[in-house]
Amino acid sequence: MKQKRLKIESNQSLNETVYEMKLSGIQDAEIRPGQFVNLKLEGLFLRRPISVCDAEGDLLTLVYRTVGKGTDQMSRMEPGEEIDTLLELGNGYDRSAAGERPLLIGGGVGVPPLYALAKHLIRSGKEVSVVLGFNTASDVFYEEEFRALGAAVTVTTVDGSYGRKGFVTDVLPEAYSFFYACGPMPMLKAVYHKTNCSGQFSLEERMGCGFGACMGCSVSTKTGTKRVCKEGPVFFKEDLAWDD
Amino acid sequence: MGRLTTELCGITLDNPVIPASGTFGYGYEFAELYDINLLGTFSFKGTTLNPRFGNPTPRIAECPGGMLNAVGLQNPGVDNVIQEELPKLKQIFHKPVMANISGFSVDDYVETAARLDREEQVGWLEINISCPNVHGGGMSFGTDPQQAYEVIHAVRMNTHKPLIAKLSPNVTDIAMIARSCERAGADAISLINTILGMRIDLNRRKPILANQTGGLSGPAVFPVAVRMVYQTAKAVSVPVIGMGGITTAEDVIEMMMAGAVAVEVGAANLTDPYACKTIIEQLPEVMDRYQISSLRDIVGIAGKE
Incomplete structure (x- = not known):
């Protein structure tokens, strides 16, 4: 996990509810496909976890849908604004x-x-x-x-x-x-x-911290209780108990 | 003794800042970011006799100035904690740690506490009689003076380490519960646990949390916590650990002025993993600003004649 202040380079709508935000400043962060970032937004207590769409060079791309206060607020943010971001969260795809x-x-x-x-x-x-x-x-x-x-x-x-x-x-x-x-x-x-x-x-769950501390996003698997934010969000089919 | 040094039941703490149980896991996630040995100590994830998955999800909801949680004491059980977690913890944390214990019967509490009492790395036993998110135990012990007495007394009779009773704010008279715990043999009182709350999803027209209710924490509860710490510190002669919504070094000082000898920091760890480190680093500067030479000088000062 790393914490960085990222700068919004662009933030545009792809359709009525989906937006693409590009942020610079990821530098040396090693981000794998399937991981997520956790964004601190002004006026909201909990961070908002958003999956990584792409990370290339210094640029992070997030594509998100406006589903509540946090993502609504994100959709109104302008280039040049900065976001306190936790990166390299979760395990990513194998x-x-x-x-x-x-x-x-x-x-x-x-x-x-x-x-x-x-x-x-x-x-x-x-x-x-x-x-x-x-x-x-x-x-x-x-x-x-x-x-x-x-x-x-x-x-x-x-x-x-x-x-x-x-x-x-x-x-x-x-x-x-x-x-x-x-x-x-x-x-x-x-x-x-x-x-x-x-x-x-790749699973989704409401999270408290997003980095394994609060046990807010736990899921029962065939190999025991796992945290979606830490051992996940990506799980092997064989681990999931979805047979019934 | 340094300016930040405090003492808790005969054990010296380098500073009064203690991450609260359930917001710090067993410390590993934070140890990736900074040396957690700079903490006063920390209270590890609430431990029960048997392993628990906890409540169904969603377990977390946003609130103005804080959050609701209904995790429900997910933990691997006391034997696993002793065999797996404590040996791992010993590699990264070299101070006495606070063991947080919960249960569903007096016997549960006694057995879990007795096992952790034998562990060298455990400095204190923090008995959680205040978890609002489990049914048939937890908070019900901490909202009745007689039941609180019975649990704390039974644990006291079967353990040797300093005993901290962690109290619920969901009561009318906190002083009465605190005095009951003191009489039962508690060496310290910690408070507040979370305040029972609820949020409703307007789209689904149902509570957001699968458990329906959850515990409110974060800056929203800070004034309630300060008031209850103040009342408790006046009511008992054992030390009080203050917690509830602490986010800054100023909050630490306020809580100590209310009567706390040490503080626990909870929800802040979840939104800012560096919260405790930052608070500790900022304390000297903030103390200078308020002409405080040593934190020991201000404990309970707000309530003195």
């Missing part, structure tokens, strides 16, 4: 498990953390497929960004207004070596039951 043809499955605001993962996997020569699920056409974001990395991208919308109609689990490819999934809990559980190889899930 890229060594990917195999040759990994599949990345993202739903809604669960899409962003898969971006840096796709980038790293493609750089290491993997053949990456990405399935991105949204509710409707106006919700879709980052499709082109994933294509630009060289991933094979399939987009689904629940109402069929864009891409393939249905859920991400309706369009999973025939063969893949490993999967990584991030999204709402019903999607994750559907993926859990529909996939037939090993994979990893």
